[in-house]
Amino acid sequence: xxxxxxAAQQEEPLDLIRYQLDEMVFVKLRGAREMKGKLQGxxxxxxxxxxxxxxxxxxxxxxxxxxxxxxxxxxRGDSIILISPIEE
Amino acid sequence: xxxxxxxxxxxxxxxxxxxxxxxxxxxxLKSVDQYLNLKLDNISTVNEEKYPHxxxxxxxxxxxxxxxxxxxxxxxxxxxLLQDASRREAMAQAxx
Amino acid sequence: xVPILWxxxxxxxxxxxxxxxxxxxxPTNFLSSVIGSTIVVKLHNGVEYKGDLQSIDGYMNVxxxxxxxxxxxxxxxxxxxxxxxxxxxxxTIL
Numbered sequence: 001x002x003x004x005x006x007a008a009q010q011e012e013p014l015d016l017i018r019y020q021l022d023e024m025v026f027v028k029l030r031g032a033r034e035m036k037g038k039l040q041g042x043x044x045x046x047x048x049x050x051x052x053x054x055x056x057x058x059x060x061x062x063x064x065x066x067x068x069x070x071x072x073x074x075x076r077g078d079s080i081i082l083i084s085p086i087e088e
Numbered sequence: 089x090x091x092x093x094x095x096x097x098x099x100x101x102x103x104x105x106x107x108x109x110x111x112x113x114x115x116x117l118k119s120v121d122q123y124l125n126l127k128l129d130n131i132s133t134v135n136e137e138k139y140p141h142x143x144x145x146x147x148x149x150x151x152x153x154x155x156x157x158x159x160x161x162x163x164x165x166x167x168x169l170l171q172d173a174s175r176r177e178a179m180a181q182a183x184x
Numbered sequence: 185x186v187p188i189l190w191x192x193x194x195x196x197x198x199x200x201x202x203x204x205x206x207x208x209x210x211p212t213n214f215l216s217s218v219i220g221s222t223i224v225v226k227l228h229n230g231v232e233y234k235g236d237l238q239s240i241d242g243y244m245n246v247x248x249x250x251x252x253x254x255x256x257x258x259x260x261x262x263x264x265x266x267x268x269x270x271x272x273x274x275x276t277i278l
Contacts, residue, residue, distance in 0.1 A: 011238065011239045011247075012182070012239055012241050013238075013239045013240060013241050013245040013246055013247045013267055014178065014181075014241070014245065014267075015178075015239070016238075016239075016247045016265055016267045017267055018174070018175060018178050021171045021174060021175065022167075022171055031108075031156075040165065040167045040170050040171060040174075041090065041091075041094065041170035041171060041173065041174040042174050043090045043091055043174070043177055044177075044181055046269055047090075047091050047124075049094070049160075049165065049170060051162060051165075051167065070157075070159050071160075071161065071162040072159070072160040072161065072162045072164070072165050073157050073158065073159050073160065074091070074094075074157060074158040074159075074160065075156075075157055076124070076152075076153075076155050076156060076157070077269070078153070078271075079108070079156055080269050081227065081229075081268070081269060081272050082233075082266050082267060082268045082269065082272075083266070083267040083269075084263045084264070084265060084266040084267065085264065085265055087264050
């Protein structure tokens with residue numbers, strides 16, 4: 001009984017993502033890619049939709065960065081490495 | 089199931105699907121299933137000079153697992169609805 | 185005599201299993217007992233993240249607070265909070 005209660009009270013990692021809905025997030029992806037955008041939706045697989053997103057694709061040297069913009073993009077969760085809030 | 093429902097609302101819209109092998113395909117979303125496999129109609133490859141092998145193809149079935157991004161138009165998405173649905177899905181997951 | 189002996193033996197082995205199941209912890213149980221301490225998570229790509237463990241779930245997704253990213257032992261980035269998707273983790277150091 002008590003274990004059920006603590007399980008419900010316990011903060012889950014995905015809660016951090018829920019708090020970021022409608023906020024800017026930084027996402028690191030496989031294939032030397034990063035993305036910044038406003039989080040509009042997510043699920044437990046870390047599939048997500050970002051609005052006004054900017055993608056940064058890094059080349060062999062950290063200097064050559066390709067930047068791509070997208071007004072609305074769905075990102076498949078299996079490419080995601082980490083997610084972090086962007087502090088202003 | 090959230091994004092399955094989400095993509096169902098996007099049927100008949102124009103989308104750009106970017107695959108994990110860098111191919112980008114523009115087309116009309118015709119159907120979607122629970123794995124987020126996609127059926128696209130009237131397709132064209134965005135970077136055709138690099139990937140010319142889809143020139144003759146009109147309709148495409150894309151396995152969900154090969155997708156990296158799906159680019160959408162901003163006005164085809166109800167952001168408030170999607171945010172609320174995400175919160176509801178999180179609640180449902182926590183209840184399990 | 186023999187059945188009684190067998191019986192006591194049986195009882196004590198049951199006790200033994202009972203104690204075992206009390207003390208046995210699975211990896212996530214173990215990690216949740218360690219919430220709040222500083223850990224290092226190393227990913228398959230070799231990058232390491234060091235921070236205070238805030239939460240962890242069954243997929244081994246973790247949230248680290250005041251985390252630093254280390255690429256080849258050099259600090260490359262710092263985050264206030266960071267969610268790391270479980271499938272990328274290789275191991276966790278306490």
